[in-house]
Amino acid sequence: MPPVHPGALLADAAARWGTPLYVTDLDAAAARLHGYADAFPGALIAYAVKANPDPQLLRRLVAEGAGVEVVTAVELALARRAGCPPERLVMNGVGKRDEEIRLALEAGALVNAESLHELGVLLRTAAGHDAPRIGLRLNPALDAETHPHLATGAGGSKFGIPLAQLPQALRLVREAGIGLESVGAHVGSALESAEPYAALAERLAEAAAIASAAGLPPARIDLGGGLLVADDAALDALADAVRSHLPDAARLILEPGRSVVADAGWLLTRVVRVQPRPAEGLAYLVADAGMTELIRPMLYGATHPVSLVVPGARLEVDGGGEVHLAGPICEAGDILVRCLERSLTAEELAGAGPGAVLAIGRAGAYGAAMASVYNGRLRPAEVVLEAGEARLSRRRETLDDLLSRDA
Numbered sequence: 001m002p003p004v005h006p007g008a009l010l011a012d013a014a015a016r017w018g019t020p021l022y023v024t025d026l027d028a029a030a031a032r033l034h035g036y037a038d039a040f041p042g043a044l045i046a047y048a049v050k051a052n053p054d055p056q057l058l059r060r061l062v063a064e065g066a067g068v069e070v071v072t073a074v075e076l077a078l079a080r081r082a083g084c085p086p087e088r089l090v091m092n093g094v095g096k097r098d099e100e101i102r103l104a105l106e107a108g109a110l111v112n113a114e115s116l117h118e119l120g121v122l123l124r125t126a127a128g129h130d131a132p133r134i135g136l137r138l139n140p141a142l143d144a145e146t147h148p149h150l151a152t153g154a155g156g157s158k159f160g161i162p163l164a165q166l167p168q169a170l171r172l173v174r175e176a177g178i179g180l181e182s183v184g185a186h187v188g189s190a191l192e193s194a195e196p197y198a199a200l201a202e203r204l205a206e207a208a209a210i211a212s213a214a215g216l217p218p219a220r221i222d223l224g225g226g227l228l229v230a231d232d233a234a235l236d237a238l239a240d241a242v243r244s245h246l247p248d249a250a251r252l253i254l255e256p257g258r259s260v261v262a263d264a265g266w267l268l269t270r271v272v273r274v275q276p277r278p279a280e281g282l283a284y285l286v287a288d289a290g291m292t293e294l295i296r297p298m299l300y301g302a303t304h305p306v307s308l309v310v311p312g313a314r315l316e317v318d319g320g321g322e323v324h325l326a327g328p329i330c331e332a333g334d335i336l337v338r339c340l341e342r343s344l345t346a347e348e349l350a351g352a353g354p355g356a357v358l359a360i361g362r363a364g365a366y367g368a369a370m371a372s373v374y375n376g377r378l379r380p381a382e383v384v385l386e387a388g389e390a391r392l393s394r395r396r397e398t399l400d401d402l403l404s405r406d407a
């Protein structure tokens with residue numbers, strides 16, 4: 001089922017702040033967070049800020065009890081700025097610079113090493129700290145069913161310490177005389193089923209047992225993120241998949257990103273032009289948003305629901321056929337939604353000519369977060385909805401913002 005969107009608020013937001021525009025419903029995101037907290041009582045739910053670092057979203061989630069999972073010093077700074085207390089900060093990242101490791105330890109974050117080399121740096125840096133919080137991000141060697149670019153837990157991916165190297169990693173930690181707070185892994189992203197989490201939980205329970213036997217019992221087990229959606233049924237299935245191997249929910253860390261915010265966000269875009277291709281039996285609606293504002297369709301072949309928010313000119317397309325929603329970017333692959341006739345009724349499609357405002361759904365995650373300025377595109381404004389009111393969270397980027405970097 002495509003997410004329901006508050007149409008009138010979106011139409012008002014488009015009129016007030018222009019398009020393209022990101023809109024995020026903070027109440028919907030907070031409800032997803034609470035869904036996780038209810039399914040895993042006492043667990044640390046560390047929102048993966050990479051999914052959507054909107055400052056007001058982050059502040060709201062932290063105020064509702066979320067921790068924050070970060071992968072860079074900048075994300076760490078954003079999390080702290082949003083008020084996240086040290087005990088709720090978790091840092092991952094396969095290429096953390098030494099300086100970033102130092103900053104994260106100083107901030108009191110749990111820092112997960114992703115390779116033996118990085119573990120060496122982490123342990124040396126930790127030696128100067130009072131109570132360093134160290135974890136191991138393992139590579140669980142699980143081929144979850146998802147796009148290859150999202151299969152971060154596969155054995156051949158660049159992420160995490162291979163399970164075969166766990167004894168060596170534990171030896172390094174023991175020799176450093178530092179405790180181990182956590183073992184964890186991230187099985188992959190955009191997972192439609194909770195099934196891979198059963199195998200993940202089993203492997204992490206084994207890893208924790210090995211660590212305990214080596215004199216380093218980890219207080220916490222980190223299951224990463226990865227669910228595509230986190231409705232009640234999906235969370236029940238996730239909790240069931242994990243429970244038999246890891247019964248103590250309060251010991252767990254979860255790092256959901258996409259499933260907290262994807263359904264809570266829309267990208268509003270206005271149709272600028274119609275590009276008919278009668279010989280090919282198709283037409284493009286060219287909009288004012290493209291791969292620079294939402295790269296997921298191009299990057300992962302992701303599909304997004306679309307709805308008509310404000311009708312525009314009557315659409316005249318000779319001979320019917322397929323109608324694709326394209327962006328204005330100079331890339332042939334810059335197609336946001338294929339076959340609009342599957343998402344819109346015939347009447348809606350007929351009203352989707354130039355001037356129409358469309359809402360692209362499930363755009364709350366990895367939309368604004370992955371926006372770029374390619375082709376001289378200025379990043380859109382971000383608006384948040386809370387208690388039925390819309391307000392600006394980030395203004396639209398300007399030419400002066402871009403020029404301000406020039407030496």
Ligand SMILES: Cc1ncc(COP(=O)(O)O)c(C=O)c1O
Binds near residue numbers: 051092226227257
């Ligand atoms: C270590 C880690 N945790 C959490 C996440 C968030 O994943 P998702 O947005 O799929 O929940 C990712 C995504 O790349 C990740 O690599």
